[in-house]
Amino acid sequence: MDILKKRVLQAMSLTDDFYNHINEGCLTLKISDVPSNTIGGQAYCIIGARESYLKALKNGHWVGFDCSLIDSNDKPLINSKLEETHANIERFLRETGIDNITSNLLFDLLEHEVQHHGQLIRYTYANKVEFPKSWNIRYTV
Template sequence: MDILKQRVLQALSLTDDFYNHINEGCLTLKISDVPSNTIGEQAYCMIGARESYLKSLKIGKWAGFDCSLIDRNNKL
């Protein structure tokens, strides 16, 4: 369980570092030649998934998808 906790915390730290070092204008951009969502929409999905899975782990069952980000194009 300690290795899982360590990996989750490392992933959260790396994600936090990445989004703290890009400006908000980058959130509306897409990766070229790749059929994907904007960087902001990807962040919303990734952060929401991590928050949702951690919440579910704490309570022992799926509690639905939820994301603390209010706007997919805003880092707040």
């Protein structure tokens, strides 16, 4: 299960790199001509999922979605929340063994984070934004 922990942390690092790389103006970008929230709205969902899955991991079951991000257009706040949630999950993984419930929740968190990577790739292409180097390496974009 160490590989699962490693992959969760790797996915979170890629997300963090993405939001560190883009400029603040990118947070309001959408995909035109399709139902779409913003790149900042994607951050809200990612941060909320990290916070909510950590709560679920600690409780052994899903206890609902909640997000502490109050402004999805504030790049310093988003980056701070991404760093905080990443560190909190990394600390939990370092200190906790993985049982069946925890591994299922970790897989759910990993799937959620990576699903947002796919969405962010579409946003990035649609808005002609440059990818961070780590995404070029990982996803060949």
